[in-house]
Amino acid sequence: MKEFKKSIVISFFILSLINVAKSQSSISPKYSVDGFVKSLASKGDTLIVGGFFNNVGVYTGGGTIISATSDKPNLSFPKLMGSIFASTPDGSGGYYICGDFRKESEKSNIGLRIEHILADNTFEIGFSLRVEALFGVSKILFHNGILYIAG
16 A cells, blocks of 8 residues: 555656646756656556655755754745755844755856845845855854854
């Protein structure tokens, strides 16, 4: 029975990807796997997915916020393509994030960068720092109005 439920979830995941592939706009998929999809096959109205993955979940992009009282991701958090390496609260309900990512609206990565996400889950207009660091950035801290960056 567990395998049947898993195949249903996987089917919905793939069907959401097919709808994305048909559209002309860049819409994020609704579901994601924690590995690689290697093959697809359809039988009737069911799409069978094969590959190397253990879980299927809600697509959140390169990062999300999960509250201490729930295991559900905050789906209003901006979708990022890539990885967040470090984050710090801004003291006003938002976050500074550092990583190698692009915003969903951007065509390509600019490399390692720091962005400010405001409390309403939007990016601060005019704030985008490109970071040139030989060994990357592993920590950031916002304290008393100063953003500290460490490798």
